[in-house]
Amino acid sequence: MSDQQAQKQAAAKAALGYIEDDMILGVGTGSTVNCLIELLPALKLAGAVASSQMTEDKLRALGIEIVDLNFAGTLDVYIDGADEVNEHLQLIKGGGGALTREKIVAAASNKFICMVDESKRVDILGRDFPVPIEVLPQARSYVARQLAALGGEPVYREDFVTDYGNVILDTYDLDVSNPIALEKELNNIVGVVCNGIFAANQADVLLKAGSDGVTTLTR
Numbered sequence: 522m523s524d525q526q527a528q529k530q531a532a533a534k535a536a537l538g539y540i541e542d543d544m545i546l547g548v549g550t551g552s553t554v555n556c557l558i559e560l561l562p563a564l565k566l567a568g569a570v571a572s573s574q575m576t577e578d579k580l581r582a583l584g585i586e587i588v589d590l591n592f593a594g595t596l597d598v599y600i601d602g603a604d605e606v607n608e609h610l611q612l613i614k615g616g617g618g619a620l621t622r623e624k625i626v627a628a629a630s631n632k633f634i635c636m637v638d639e640s641k642r643v644d645i646l647g648r649d650f651p652v653p654i655e656v657l658p659q660a661r662s663y664v665a666r667q668l669a670a671l672g673g674e675p676v677y678r679e680d681f682v683t684d685y686g687n688v689i690l691d692t693y694d695l696d697v698s699n700p701i702a703l704e705k706e707l708n709n710i711v712g713v714v715c716n717g718i719f720a721a722n723q724a725d726v727l728l729k730a731g732s733d734g735v736t737t738l739t740r
């Protein structure tokens with residue numbers, strides 16, 4: 522097993538400490554979350570709200586009851602990974618294309634626990650990883666021009682459609698020095714459904730796994 526995979530598993534084990542019996546758990550998407558999903562059948566959950574079809578399918582296959590967010594009320598805990606995280610627990614997410622449903626479930630939860638391996642920790646968001654932006658298909662070209670006007674370099678994610686039938690523009694070179702302001706600015710472009718900056722609603726707890734174990738950071 523690679524060091525990175527071992528760190529993902531360690532972060533997922535640490536996240537178990539935030540899950541209580543009979544809880545309806547918000548479950549994110551991605552390879553780190555998949556490590557957590559494998560551990561869930563041993564717990565006594567009331568059910569789970571899934572942040573993507575992929576996660577929903579995995580949870581169902583393990584016999585975990587899926588709850589529609591519209592009938593779940595406010596969730597106590599949402600657990601997810603991230604593509605990048607800064608010192609303020611602000612994130613870039615959406616490498617797997619699940620950003621919109623993830624942002625909805627995170628917003629509808631009291632506590633967002635983010636699990637990462639040490640490769641995800643950055644000083645400045647968006648320098649290496651592009652900002653994924655979910656866009657209505659008809660607005661793709663228009664939104665790409667608006668992103669270019671902001672200094673970004675949008676790259677259409679080929680052969681990919683989101684759970685909501687939309688497309689993704691992975692956008693490089695945006696100035697993410699003020700993540701809250703940029704998150705809002707991107708949301709204001711007509712045709713943008715959601716963007717992968719999680720700054721207005723950042724993580725509440727960061728579980729960062731490294732070679733020396735798992736470090737917990739809270740805001």
Ligand SMILES: O=C[C@H](O)[C@H](O)[C@H](O)COP(=O)(O)O
Nearest residue numbers: 551552553602615617618619
């Ligand atoms: O759309 C995908 C999600 O935002 C994931 O949480 C993110 O890409 C991290 O995934 P992974 O744990 O596979 O690095």
